Amino acid sequence: MQNVKKYFTEGLIQFTILLSLIGVRVDVDSYLNGSYSPLEISDGPSSAYIQTPFHSLRDNWDGYSVHPKCPELDYFFACRRLLDEVRALGSPIRFPTQLSAWLVHQVPDSSEFREPPNSTSNSNVSAGLLSESTGEEANDTELLAVDESHTAPQLSGPGPYPSTGACEIPNEEVEELKGRIQEYGDEGREEPVSLTQLALSSTLEHEGLLGSGAPLSSSEDPHPPDIDQHWSQFLSLPIYEFDDLDPLVPQQLSDLDADISSAISQDVSLRDAMVTGSVYDMIPPRGGVRTLVARQPRGPLFRLESTNSSNSSPGTTTGLVALPNAVVVNGTRNGSSSHGALEGCLDEAVFDQINLLGLDGCLETMDAQLLGILQGIDPRVLEDLDSDSGLSLESSSRGPDSPSASEVSSSSSSSFFEDEGGATGYSSEVDSLPSKSIANYHTWSPVDFSESVWHDHSYSSAAFSEPSATTFPHKAIKEEPFSDEDGEDDEARELSRDELRTRALHVPFSAAEIVSMPVEEFLELLEGHGLSPTQVAFLRDIRRRGKNKLAAQNCRKRKLDAITGLQEEVERLQAQRSRLLRERQHTAKALGAAGQRMEHLSRDIFSRLRDGSGRPLTPERYTLQCEANGRVVVQHIRRPSVATTTAGGKPDKRKKEKKP
């Protein structure tokens, strides 16, 4: 319980330091008329101002040898009342230095005392306090041990108190002091002091002064509630509560000085230095302080996150880490909309990712097939890719200056598109494309595509999430147009056939765009480009198939989800059934046991009962009935005919005898 002492004494010292930091001169002399020495009062142990060998509590408190009404406790609470007065005095507070010395006197434990973080002001104050406290401390060996690093050199200085260590104060002065204490009343006394000291305690906690010892808990405090309340106010509050109470310190200080603005600011800065500043290595990470330190940095992070979330669209609130590629693609394709949503660093991150993906460069040189494949992968992504990259590349690659495109257009259009004839028979014909037509595809089909991409015939963004896999084949096509990887080429052929035919039609849109574009735009496309009926039917077919593909994907996904949900429901119901069966079994057991107990008790009771003739009652003829008022009565069992025939009128007699 050394920490208890330090808890209070350090709290008082911290309070004084806090006052000094806000410009309040600590001078208790004026308050005590310079004649009172709180160090020791000889008027008996009942006095609240008796000098308390506070360190003596160290060994006694744990053993509960200190009575709650002991003078030491009175002394402590008297100290607190004095602080209450100090707080209630108002603006021009001048703390008598004796109080400071008195406070220093109460710092008995020295081995663990360390200077608070803001050592400059604290050391000055404490030094000043100790300088006022005279050579009395010279006799107090414990005090010398307390703070010899900071205060011992000043303890030798002369002071108003005799070096005997016992300052004699007349009883009448004590009474006068008590009267002054009474004058200030009780309003708002307890809580503000406790709050202040709690805040100071928080400071102490932050400084780790209390971290090494036993936890300050009053859970084992067997003392009466009145004292317990006081103690628990200081002892039972966790650190985080102190942290929460820290903001209350300025509130309490608002009563002190007219210069409260500075006081508040300084207090805030002090708090920041002690708490918030702890983030910046002001507080050693130990014990409960670690939690405080770890909690503080969340502030800026939260602010950052909130800023991002506030500025970004709901879909992009997951943060940069979780920023999907789709968002990146959005950033590239629809700069106007997404730029407004993702500003600042988000944009930087987006463009960084774009650069990493190489989309900006690759899109410029991507040929039509690959772009078509890309766009055929995820219409949801490409849904917004309506403007620049895709179409321009598409058109450029589709131009006559593109060898591959021209080759494709010439060969494919002649070899398969016209052969396919109407769009209605398209699918079956395509599936049964002749090998020559396939070979034509091979001339420009990607050979190095990632298998995942080619396996994914869907338009999901998952395939698009690997842009490298979709951009690299572009080079492979140009460099190795004739590849022997038939399997992948087949997949490429499967995936890109609509794209190929769209390109063969010289439609300035990719298949994915055709699928994803609105109906009006699609109709404009059909009407505005002078397409032949065959081409129109083909485009409609492409759109229909693409839509249906997506629909099939969604449908299957829903089906799987439904199956999964039903399986979970089945498992849940099975578990519920098992639970209910167990409960029923348990209930049946309990009921049987209760019945057995009831029978046993009935037999026991009947064995103790006698009828009028002294014969024991038998459960076969009598029963116990519990009435509403809790009264238990013995009732005769009326047996209809058998009983009357066999037993005759005897039961009636017994029954009459029985009803006591």
Next chain:
DNA sequence: AATCGCTGTCATCTG
């Protein structure tokens, strides 16, 4: 070679 899962496509229905 048979099987299974995935995917695309078609036909059909519904709103």
Next chain:
DNA sequence: GCCAGATGACAGCGA
């Protein structure tokens, strides 16, 4: 009647 979406059925493909 057209369109979009949903869904069952079928076929192809790869593991």
